[in-house]
Amino acid sequence: MKQTTTGHIKEINGPIVTIHLPGVSASEQVRVGKLKLYGEVIALQGDEATVQVYESTEMVRPGEPAERLGQPLSVELGPGLIGSIFDGVQRPLEKIFLQAGDMIPRGISPPALDRERCWRFTPEKNLESNNLISGGTRLGSVQESETVEHRILVPPEVSGKLIEIAPEGEYTLEETIARLRTESGEIKHLKLYHRWPVRRPRPYTQRLHGSEPLITGQRILDTFFPLLKGGKGAVPGPFGAGKTVVQQQIARWSNADIVIYVGCGERGNELVDVLDSFPKLQDPYSGRPLMERTLLVANTSNMPVVAREASIYVGITIAEYYRDMGYDVVLLADSTSRWAEALREVAGRLAQMPVEEGYPAYLASRLAAFYERAGQVETADCGQGSVTLIGTVSPPGGDFSEPVTSHTKEIIQTFWALSKELADARHYPAIDWVDSFSADVGVAAEWWHREVDRGWQKRRAQALAILARDAELSRIVNLVGPEALSSAQRWVLEGASLIKDGVLQQSALDPVDTFCSPKKQFLLLELILSVYDQGAELIELGVPVEELREMPVLSRLRRCKALYDSQQIDELMAFRQQALEAFSAIRSEYAQREKSAP
Structure with missing residues (x-):
């Protein structure tokens, strides 16, 4: 058991809670109140910590207990991710529904991955005792779905000599499938899953230049404004211009191995439509259900605003995990404007100095850091993998000069600008060929000339x-x-x-x-x-x-x-x-x- 230090709540300001908790660290997860609501430390001053809580703090009072958990906000990474639907902090919504019904009660936090299910683990044939292994080394594989082979990797920042590896067989997530001895002599027990902090990018061997376009099957995207695998794209547009439909088409038809859809602060009826339609869709490449290579992160506009801010980090961390297995992953974030609004609200409650339209001064750097986690990389043991990041932007009134759109435009490589005029004229997809651009045309042309036609x-x-x-x-x-x-x-x-x-x-x-x-x-x-x-x-x-x-x-x-x-x-x-x-x-x-x- 992890040692915990207890303290108490001093002040409550919406989702921002000030606690007295000696020994707590910046970015550490804590539990506050009698309901044991999860939160994250975002500021420290002596023994007092400012915490953003991922759930409503109604009826929580000063003086109630606070408890440190000894780890930053992290996600569980292992078999069982594919086909799942999580909320903004990786709580499994289907499991919560079975336990508590339609409404999510505060304080409930079942494990993200099923601890009771057994997975058939097949070890790598060339691994033997005393082999030196390190982060990213492939230990074996699990058939996660009919479409996806889940490659079990040594967690990053773990290395040493392999003592033993489990034979082929059925294992739960909590059972040990390998043991290794570190340089310091410590024995590490490796399981089918591990945890990773969502705000820290996962390491890789080398970043590569993209060389192949992401084929979406949408002519205006592929032919006129191509996006490379491992690239960064944005879909800005006003309400009703078709951003969600464009993203759903990309999710369904793109030639990626894994699709991750993050509904970040969107209206509940739109996300319900996504959650209802995706499980019914057929994968055009395999003929199997599309959910066999898809997972969804759902955080609607009526859910706690702080969990909205965390949701895109949960999505990008899971995307990097499958990238490390050698897969091409597409992450669809809908929408980064709602995420930026969550930043603005939290910054306001912290009394931070606002700049453009009330957004915090660090908006541009946060956006850049998020988009920079896309890319094509060389992995430690699985060849090459990529994360292609496509975020929608919802500028008020379709004004592309507002801060989120203008900063995004400076960061990304491909800009698919949606037009309200085209949408009103029933021209779909309503992508404006005048305002849109792609910086990847030269590289994409090599692929088109080689695979399709030199003209x-x-x-x-x-x-x-x-x-x-x-x-x-x-x-x-x-x-x-x-x-x-x-x-x-x-x-x-x-x-x-x-x-x-x-x-x-x-x-x-x-x-x-x-x-x-x-x-x-x-x-x-x-x-x-x-x-x-x-x-x-x-x-x-x-x-x-x-x-x-x-x-x-x-x-x-x-x-x-x-x-x-x-x-x-x-x-x-x-x-x-x-x-x-x-x-x-x-x-x-x-x-x-x-x-x-x-």
Whole structure:
């Protein structure tokens, strides 16, 4: 048993409690009050500690006991994480529901991982007694789900000579599966799980440069604004612009091994929808339930504000744990604005000096430290792993100049800006191609050129140029009408419309178009731009733009995305040939007219 030191509560200010507790350390976990509410020390002055409590402090009184636990806020890392739903401090919500019903009673804290369940452990064949092992060394594996093999690793900062390792068999989390002797002679008993402080990044051997894009199946993300595995991305947008749907599409369709969804301070009805829909979704890559490679951290806006601040650290620590096993992990944080608001509230209760819009002065550094925990790394024993971090931002009124959005924009590599105007026009996903950007295009181009087609970067640049020209011409049309434009300029507007309808728009509810493979993405873009090029040449020959607009092939072109799935590449290429032949027929017709003209 850990030795504990007791003290008492001196003052209560919402979730901020001042306690007298000799010997307590900064960032140490404590229990306060008769209800034994968990909290974390955030400031020290002599024997007095300021504690942020993860639950409501109503009816807690000064003078009630306080107890130190001897460890910082930590998470349990081991088999049983996948498929689970936790709250912001890793309490298992399903287990709490079975014990206490719909409402979470204060002070309840069941273990995050099931202590009674047995897991079949298979040791590594090359491990023998007296082998030197260190943090990250693979001891064996457990089949956590049909999709995920859970690799049991020596905890970080533990090293020594292996004394013995357990044979293959069934073990609970509390049973010893290996023993080692440290340099100091201490005997360490290793189990299937260990604990790790959430605010301390897990160590790795070496940070690597990302080289492969995260494929989400969403054309505007993959083709126009790619994000590398191990990269940092943000999805800012006002209320109703579709941030949650974008994240759910990424969670379902991205080619990551593990998906972690952190609902941080979002509305309860949205999180209920996530918690209800995810267990029913099918993994498109394995055909198995999606929850077999997913875990959820749920902290709604009506839950204690301090637990909201902790929730994203819980999520990123679990993500780093699976990264250390050699997996590619995607962490979706929805939303970092609510997390920042929790920082602001706690800072206000601590009477810290506010800066921009009341946020604390350390907002930018906290955001940067969080996003810097993403990356692709070389692990001690499992090759390479990555954590791709995608956070949503909810700027009030869609103002991207507010502090959380502006600081995030300086930190991340890929910015998927959502537009309320596009959402109101029923253009989904409502990602604004003018305000969005990606710093990973050059690296992603190498992958696209190698795996799909060498024309990817050129065609992408051409499409963005047409869209930019469309924005300029649309302003002229709004002022003086389309009659002021030349035929060539009106064809630019038509080409941009084809790109918007045929490539950028993508319905999450369409069974065919909800996912688009990289090959199909490029073919759709190539098809539309080839038609645009053919039309531009015909206009130079004098063909009226109205005649081109009335071609039946254009309406079918807009619907190709939903007519052909990602497996029907040959059919899509056949339609491309038909479209080009239709334009060649017009060319031949006009050439014939010119010959017959007097």
